Amino acid sequence: xxxxxxxxxxxxxxxxxxxxxxxxxxxxxxxxxxxxxxxxxxxxxxxxxxxxxxxxxxxxxxxxxxxxxxxxxxxxxxxxxxxxxxxxxxxxxxxxxxxxxxxxxxxxxxxxxxxxxxxxxxxxxxxxxxxxxxxxxxxxxxxxxxxxxxxxxxxxxxxxxxxxxxxxxxxxxxxxxxxxxxxxxxxxxxxxxxxxxxxxxxxxxxxxxxxxxxxxxxxxxxxxxxxxxxxxxxxxxxxxxxxxxxxxxxxxxxxxxxxxxxxxxxxxxxxxxxxxxxxxxxxxxxxxxxxxxxxxxxxxxxxxxxxxxxxxxxxxxxxxxxxxxxxxxxxxxxxxxxxxxxxxxxxxxxxxxxxxxxxxxxxxxxxxxxxxxxxxxxxxxxxxxxxxxxxxxxxxxxxxxxxxxxxxxxxxxxxxxxxxxxxxxxxxxxxxxxxxxxxxxxxxxxxxxxxxxxxxxxxxxxxxxxxxxxxxxxxxxxxxxxxxxxxxxxxxxxxxxxxxxxxxxxxxxxxxxxxxxx
Amino acid sequence: xxxxxxxxxxxxxxxxxxxxxxxxxxxxxxxxxxxxxxxxxxxxxxxxxxxxxxxxxxxxxxxxxxxxxxxxxxxxxxxxxxxxxxxxxxxxxxxxxxxxx
Numbered sequence: 001x002x003x004x005x006x007x008x009x010x011x012x013x014x015x016x017x018x019x020x021x022x023x024x025x026x027x028x029x030x031x032x033x034x035x036x037x038x039x040x041x042x043x044x045x046x047x048x049x050x051x052x053x054x055x056x057x058x059x060x061x062x063x064x065x066x067x068x069x070x071x072x073x074x075x076x077x078x079x080x081x082x083x084x085x086x087x088x089x090x091x092x093x094x095x096x097x098x099x100x101x102x103x104x105x106x107x108x109x110x111x112x113x114x115x116x117x118x119x120x121x122x123x124x125x126x127x128x129x130x131x132x133x134x135x136x137x138x139x140x141x142x143x144x145x146x147x148x149x150x151x152x153x154x155x156x157x158x159x160x161x162x163x164x165x166x167x168x169x170x171x172x173x174x175x176x177x178x179x180x181x182x183x184x185x186x187x188x189x190x191x192x193x194x195x196x197x198x199x200x201x202x203x204x205x206x207x208x209x210x211x212x213x214x215x216x217x218x219x220x221x222x223x224x225x226x227x228x229x230x231x232x233x234x235x236x237x238x239x240x241x242x243x244x245x246x247x248x249x250x251x252x253x254x255x256x257x258x259x260x261x262x263x264x265x266x267x268x269x270x271x272x273x274x275x276x277x278x279x280x281x282x283x284x285x286x287x288x289x290x291x292x293x294x295x296x297x298x299x300x301x302x303x304x305x306x307x308x309x310x311x312x313x314x315x316x317x318x319x320x321x322x323x324x325x326x327x328x329x330x331x332x333x334x335x336x337x338x339x340x341x342x343x344x345x346x347x348x349x350x351x352x353x354x355x356x357x358x359x360x361x362x363x364x365x366x367x368x369x370x371x372x373x374x375x376x377x378x379x380x381x382x383x384x385x386x387x388x389x390x391x392x393x394x395x396x397x398x399x400x401x402x403x404x405x406x407x408x409x410x411x412x413x414x415x416x417x418x419x420x421x422x423x424x425x426x427x428x429x430x431x432x433x434x435x436x437x438x439x440x441x442x443x444x445x446x447x448x449x450x451x452x453x454x455x456x457x458x459x460x461x462x463x464x465x466x467x468x469x470x471x472x473x474x475x476x477x478x479x480x481x482x483x484x485x486x487x488x489x490x491x492x493x494x495x496x497x498x499x500x501x502x503x504x505x506x507x508x509x510x511x512x513x514x515x516x517x518x
Numbered sequence: 519x520x521x522x523x524x525x526x527x528x529x530x531x532x533x534x535x536x537x538x539x540x541x542x543x544x545x546x547x548x549x550x551x552x553x554x555x556x557x558x559x560x561x562x563x564x565x566x567x568x569x570x571x572x573x574x575x576x577x578x579x580x581x582x583x584x585x586x587x588x589x590x591x592x593x594x595x596x597x598x599x600x601x602x603x604x605x606x607x608x609x610x611x612x613x614x615x616x617x618x619x
Binding site for chain 2 (some may be wrong): 051
């Protein structure tokens with residue numbers, strides 16, 4: 001057969017009787033099973049070349065457009081995912097409209113394998129998991145905890161500058177609060193099962209919002225208190241199916257860069273813009289230069305069912321959000337009918353250095369929760385009004401964001417995020433004391449330094465330190481000790497010359513406090 | 519005649535039964551060669567399917583997610599054709615395109 005030929009994909013509407021006859025003749029019980037759930041008027045066949053299948057479509061014009069093909073894998077799969085059923089064979093492959101795009105894709109996959117956060121997380125002692133703790137529950141090791149603390153420091157500084165206040169809330173709450181918020185029953189499947197205590201049911205929190213709403217409500221608010229912005233790196237627990245769990249990307253306990261902004265309608269646009277600016281600031285710090293905001297809107301036909309029935313508020317806030325996105329020049333796309341129940345939603349998609357896409361975070365405009373929780377503030381005319389709420393989490397969760405950063409930087413974190421920033425390498429035992437003095441001086445300047453005291457050759461010490469992606473190495477020998485100097489090596493760059501300890505401290509401190517990207 | 523509204527808001531008139539591919543060709547042959555599918559009233563359609571009444575139309579190419587999805591879906595059918603040619607009598611279940619296999 002001539003496989004270089006080009007054939008059209010042809011759509012044909014067909015009656016159920018004819019369709020059943022076609023697959024009965026073919027003795028194809030699988031397609032007959034699919035047809036069982038379909039009725040006349042919704043059945044179409046597609047044919048290209050010699051092949052016809054039951055298919056809703058749509059399809060591309062012709063097979064000639066598929067220029068590059070690579071089969072990647074083959075695996076067994078139970079029919080309908082049920083292990084009691086027969087095993088079928090699944091063939092995996094990927095196609096592109098040109099060979100060049102296929103080559104780029106395969107190179108990216110190869111690079112992604114090297115940068116796999118699960119592999120790097122182990123090599124760099126960032127996190128671990130344990131059967132006795134449970135699946136999807138991350139144990140952050142000392143190195144990972146340093147990254148977490150640096151990220152939280154960044155968030156706290158940024159949020160303080162932007163007028164947020166910090167709060168701390170418990171990890172559990174009574175059933176009644178989640179009934180008020182609507183998480184029960186709608187979100188129950190994603191929550192851990194309840195605990196009984198004193199005749200009450202308690203749930204592990206799956207999100208921080210209801211707790212924050214209670215803090216807003218704790219004291220009377222007036223227009224002078226607005227906007228009221230509260231932030232917390234909140235710990236949340238979500239029940240993910242065990243098959244869905246994946247390294248740091250899908251977990252059951254997560255730490256979220258959460259905050260809620262309670263504001264008046266008049267303040268909304270400015271507050272939303274400030275949130276947007278915060279994202280852009282973070283993207284710059286982390287060298288994220290490809291990102292898209294995905295604005296999900298309501299569907300007017302489903303008001304009162306899928307969407308809270310406030311047609312004017314929907315249109316008004318959607319327009320405000322859209323204007324801010326246009327004004328700030330952020331790339332964005334609009335999707336109709338994917339908004340959350342209580343307001344337009346903005347999903348933030350980012351791309352790692354090797355071009356892999358991640359969902360970083362979701363912002364939510366909310367005009368329903370305020371009412372459900374009876375949140376109020378006194379207006380200037382001495383009436384009461386319900387605040388609009390902005391939910392935002394620009395750094396997502398520690399789990400997902402650190403997973404992203406490990407791939408993005410291939411484990412070579414910028415100096416400010418590196419668990420060990422400087423490794424001091426004496427070339428023999430004779431120089432250990434001086435190396436310790438240097439290290440002490442660095443620590444006093446708030447630099448994370450360690451001495452490699454092992455009785456190893458300097459070449460091996462350098463190689464091992466490179467493998468741990470430590471950004472700076474200071475090599476100490478006779479000359480350095482007698483002159484009070486250090487020989488500086490930069491990860492990936494090699495020897496960068498000799499400096500006094502003070503000169504080195506001055507240079508690296510600048511790099512750390514200004515959070516230089518690599 | 520029917521009114522076809524393009525993403526930039528402009529409205530063009532065509533005979534009823536026009537396809538997205540016809541519309542693409544009326545704009546540019548180069549563009550038409552890249553068209554994988556079309557979003558008609560926000561529903562993804564074959565580019566060749568006739569449009570009978572007023573509609574909004576967005577041509578989908580490789581740069582659109584829905585364009586890519588359609589391309590990979592059609593690729594799955596092509597793979598099935600190849601498998602059937604090599605192993606006559608083979609039976610297929612379903613093959614939705616997935617992210618990063």
